Amino acid sequence: MSATLRIASRDLGAFFRAPAGWLLAALVLALQAIQLHAVAIGTERRPSAAVLELFLLNAAFLTEVLAAVLALRLTVDEDHEAGGLLLTAPVPERALVVGRFLGAFFYLAIVTLLSLHLPALLWVHGKISVGHVVTGYLGVLLVGAGALAIASAAAAITRRPFGAVLLTAAILALLELGHQLATVAELGVRPWLRAVAPVWGRFTSFRQGVLQLSDVVFFASLVYLGLLLATRALATRRSS
Amino acid sequence: MSAARPPALLAPGLTAAGLLALLLGERAFGAPAISYVGVGAVAMATALRARRGPRALGAAHLALLGALALYGLSTEPGLDLLRLPPGHLLERALDVLWPATTTLAILALSTGERLAFVLRAVADADAAVGPRVRDACLRGLAIGLGLVFVVSVNVAASARDRRVDLSFLRVTEPSETTLALVAAQQDEVRAVLLYPDAHEVGARVRPYLEALAAHAPGRFSVQQLDHALVPELAARLRITGNGYVALLLGDEEAMRSETLELGLELAPARSRLRTLDGRFQEAFARLTQPRREVALTVGHGERSHGGAEIDPAERLGRFVTELRRANIEITTLGIAEGLAREVPRDTRMIALIGPREPLAPEETEALLAYVREGGRLLVTVDHEAGGGADALLAGLGLQLLPGTLASEESMVARSRTKADRARVFAARFSDHPLVVAARRDATRSAVVLERGAALAPLDPTPEGATVVFPLRTREDVWRDLDGDLERGPDEALEAQRVLAAVVLRAAGAREGRAVVVPDGSFAGDDLLGYRGNLLVLGDALRWLLGDARDGRPAIVGVTTSEEDVPVEHAPADERLYFWLGSLGVPLPLMVFGLVSALRRRRARREEA
Numbered sequence: 018m019s020a021t022l023r024i025a026s027r028d029l030g031a032f033f034r035a036p037a038g039w040l041l042a043a044l045v046l047a048l049q050a051i052q053l054h055a056v057a058i059g060t061e062r063r064p065s066a067a068v069l070e071l072f073l074l075n076a077a078f079l080t081e082v083l084a085a086v087l088a089l090r091l092t093v094d095e096d097h098e099a100g101g102l103l104l105t106a107p108v109p110e111r112a113l114v115v116g117r118f119l120g121a122f123f124y125l126a127i128v129t130l131l132s133l134h135l136p137a138l139l140w141v142h143g144k145i146s147v148g149h150v151v152t153g154y155l156g157v158l159l160v161g162a163g164a165l166a167i168a169s170a171a172a173a174i175t176r177r178p179f180g181a182v183l184l185t186a187a188i189l190a191l192l193e194l195g196h197q198l199a200t201v202a203e204l205g206v207r208p209w210l211r212a213v214a215p216v217w218g219r220f221t222s223f224r225q226g227v228l229q230l231s232d233v234v235f236f237a238s239l240v241y242l243g244l245l246l247a248t249r250a251l252a253t254r255r256s257s
Numbered sequence: 258m259s260a261a262r263p264p265a266l267l268a269p270g271l272t273a274a275g276l277l278a279l280l281l282g283e284r285a286f287g288a289p290a291i292s293y294v295g296v297g298a299v300a301m302a303t304a305l306r307a308r309r310g311p312r313a314l315g316a317a318h319l320a321l322l323g324a325l326a327l328y329g330l331s332t333e334p335g336l337d338l339l340r341l342p343p344g345h346l347l348e349r350a351l352d353v354l355w356p357a358t359t360t361l362a363i364l365a366l367s368t369g370e371r372l373a374f375v376l377r378a379v380a381d382a383d384a385a386v387g388p389r390v391r392d393a394c395l396r397g398l399a400i401g402l403g404l405v406f407v408v409s410v411n412v413a414a415s416a417r418d419r420r421v422d423l424s425f426l427r428v429t430e431p432s433e434t435t436l437a438l439v440a441a442q443q444d445e446v447r448a449v450l451l452y453p454d455a456h457e458v459g460a461r462v463r464p465y466l467e468a469l470a471a472h473a474p475g476r477f478s479v480q481q482l483d484h485a486l487v488p489e490l491a492a493r494l495r496i497t498g499n500g501y502v503a504l505l506l507g508d509e510e511a512m513r514s515e516t517l518e519l520g521l522e523l524a525p526a527r528s529r530l531r532t533l534d535g536r537f538q539e540a541f542a543r544l545t546q547p548r549r550e551v552a553l554t555v556g557h558g559e560r561s562h563g564g565a566e567i568d569p570a571e572r573l574g575r576f577v578t579e580l581r582r583a584n585i586e587i588t589t590l591g592i593a594e595g596l597a598r599e600v601p602r603d604t605r606m607i608a609l610i611g612p613r614e615p616l617a618p619e620e621t622e623a624l625l626a627y628v629r630e631g632g633r634l635l636v637t638v639d640h641e642a643g644g645g646a647d648a649l650l651a652g653l654g655l656q657l658l659p660g661t662l663a664s665e666e667s668m669v670a671r672s673r674t675k676a677d678r679a680r681v682f683a684a685r686f687s688d689h690p691l692v693v694a695a696r697r698d699a700t701r702s703a704v705v706l707e708r709g710a711a712l713a714p715l716d717p718t719p720e721g722a723t724v725v726f727p728l729r730t731r732e733d734v735w736r737d738l739d740g741d742l743e744r745g746p747d748e749a750l751e752a753q754r755v756l757a758a759v760v761l762r763a764a765g766a767r768e769g770r771a772v773v774v775p776d777g778s779f780a781g782d783d784l785l786g787y788r789g790n791l792l793v794l795g796d797a798l799r800w801l802l803g804d805a806r807d808g809r810p811a812i813v814g815v816t817t818s819e820e821d822v823p824v825e826h827a828p829a830d831e832r833l834y835f836w837l838g839s840l841g842v843p844l845p846l847m848v849f850g851l852v853s854a855l856r857r858r859r860a861r862r863e864e865a
Binding site: 042044143226234 | 414415
């Protein structure tokens with residue numbers, strides 16, 4: 018097993034060894050169920066596809082929040098024993114960053130996929146396609162991956178766990194707010210502001226059941242860029 | 258004596274201020290003077306770094322100046338200077354190059370300057386500072402290259418974008434009504450699918466038409482043709498391209514036709530494909546069915562289809578659509594048309610939909626006389642309308658019982674308030690033709706009434722009248738007499754009759770028929786959104802128009818549709834779903850996690 022996968026499996030195991038990992042998963046799943054019943058279905062008679070869209074939209078935002086919380090576990094704090102060990106471990110920075118990212122991503126993916134029973138209810142009672150659900154969940158996972166990549170970069174830059182959470186949340190909030198600000202921004206800037214918002218902008222096609230190449234490429238780019246930044250930041254810390 | 262050392266932040270400060278001035282000059286104020294000051298500041302910083310400091314920083318500053326020069330060339334004065342014709346390749350290259358090089362230079366510069374600031378105290382003494390600053394610049398450059406790469410890939414992906422729509426798309430299958438309509442046809446109807454071979458929309462429509470052809474061989478046939486190959490037919494149908502289904506009846510000069518436009522693009526055609534059965538039925542009925550009329554009474558505050566309703570949910574939009582699909586047109590019947598004297602003889606059917614004001618005795622008598630003489634009458638009436646239709650109901654052998662139907666179990670949740678108790682559903686059907694389709698569909702649909710009432714037979718019934726109640730609620734419904742929607746001691750739970758089929762037979766006359774629904778909003782758009790209501794309405798129209806005087810059966814009924822359905826749960830189900838969904842997965846997960854974590858902790862403690 019390569020160093021990357023060893024780190025990933027170790028980190029994934031750590032999530033499920035601690036009660037906090039289970040509690041967090043249970044909390045997220047409960048929130049997903051509540052948002053489906055209270056917000057997506059709500060009191061209006063929405064068509065099933067509209068309910069699914071709204072559910073996926075809320076699920077994507079919840080996933081961003083979950084990714085920001087997971088930044089707590091992505092930091093490498095040299096003041097702590099484990100962090101110091103990781104920093105001095107004989108593994109390349111890339112393996113360290115990608116391994117930790119994959120561990121957190123697998124955890125996020127498991128929690129996300131455990132909520133599949135919720136859209137299944139809509140599938141039984143409404144007129145939605147399996148393809149719509151699959152596309153939507155692929156989008157949620159991509160949003161999660163993108164947010165976790167940002168969290169990885171934030172964790173590498175800030176060093177402190179809560180600093181990483183705050184920085185991740187701030188970056189994600191800025192990107193999402195940019196989409197809302199696009200309506201009042203300069204004409205030339207508007208498409209860019211809309212294009213970099215993960216959920217409001219790029220997730221729209223996924224929640225509508227449309228698989229769009231440019232959106233998949235965007236999330237892949239976000240992951241690449243986040244991990245690149247994290248790797249470079251970690252390299253700088255190691256060299257100093 | 259050594260020369261005075263400039264402050265460590267002077268060069269980066271000048272660069273930052275210069276870039277800010279340039280940004281403001283170009284974007285905010287549109288003042289070239291501010292831009293020139295900005296460029297000057299960056300040039301000064303470059304000169305400073307060229308004289309003193311690590312060489313990598315000097316190079317990075319020079320690169321930034323170069324990037325700004327590229328920007329200058331990409332502006333209007335710059336292009337004039339280059340004398341490039343509009344749209345020249347170099348102009349487009351400059352538009353890409355200046356942001357890329359600026360990003361690279363700024364990132365290399367900022368990472369290098371940051372490290373140079375950190376190491377400023379040992380910069381003169383330590384020979385390793387220069388290489389370390391160079392490495393930092395290269396790290397920044399690497400991040401910049403990554404960013405440029407990512408942006409380029411995204412721009413390329415947007416330019417060559419591909420979309421795969423995986424959302425719900427199913428073309429309707431022919432409904433029983435459509436199959437009956439086609440099977441009842443005497444002369445062959447030819448369907449011409451005007452699409453090229455293997456077209457994505459045409460390929461989805463063809464199975465629908467082939468199912469009809471298989472059901473009625475000799476009465477319906479299908480062929481697919483490209484518009485360009487049949488110019489004469491296209492000209493006759495006034496069709497300018499592919500994307501249509503043409504229905505043809507008869508030959509040569511006597512040929513009649515109807516066309517259905519579905520389109521060539523799949524995305525806009527989706528909604529049309531989902532409702533293909535209804536569209537086809539309407540076109541087919543126009544082509545093959547005699548034109549019939551149904552008269553809606555007016556002058557008593559009835560629900561209407563003209564858009565005058567206060568509540569859009571009570572408009573008769575869907576009701577009118579269903580009639581039009583069977584080639585039935587709507588007319589009006591009021592005092593001006595003779596309702597207070599005698600119903601015109603050629604009136605095939607009258608609909609009295611939710612009157613809110615009383616009928617005049619003469620009008621009541623004219624309607625009853627019309628039914629006794631073989632006329633057909635559909636009545637939907639509110640018990641809260643002041644009893645204005647009581648005399649008419651009495652003439653049909655019926656009465657409305659006092660109180661609004663309410664239930665805590667047989668209700669449909671809408672507002673999640675107590676008012677939902679008056680939104681009662683009924684799903685107990687007899688084997689009367691009035692509810693045959695709804696009964697067949699009883700496992701997945703029910704008839705919903707909003708503030709409806711219960712019906713009861715009059716004792717004795719009028720002479721020649723036969724009254725049947727084909728639909729009832731469950732036993733958990735009460736008649737709310739005091740209006741509080743709480744069940745009081747005098748409000749017994751019982752199965753309530755919510756639909757009546759009346760047959761009046763007079764000597765020598767055709768059998769008169771009437772259908773009565775004790776809810777004035779039954780035919781409104783809101784309640785017709787429920788499948789059960791639509792099925793009952795279809796069967797009611799079919800029963801009322803069933804033995805037509807013109808010798809051809811009236812085929813009226815619901816169509817199949819793959820249009821999306823609203824998601825709504827009855828409260829009992831909802832509670833189950835809610836708790837199952839909310840806690841069914843998370844709670845066991847949490848318990849399992851906590852137990853296994855505690856076990857692990859105990860095992861570790863024992864080991865220790």
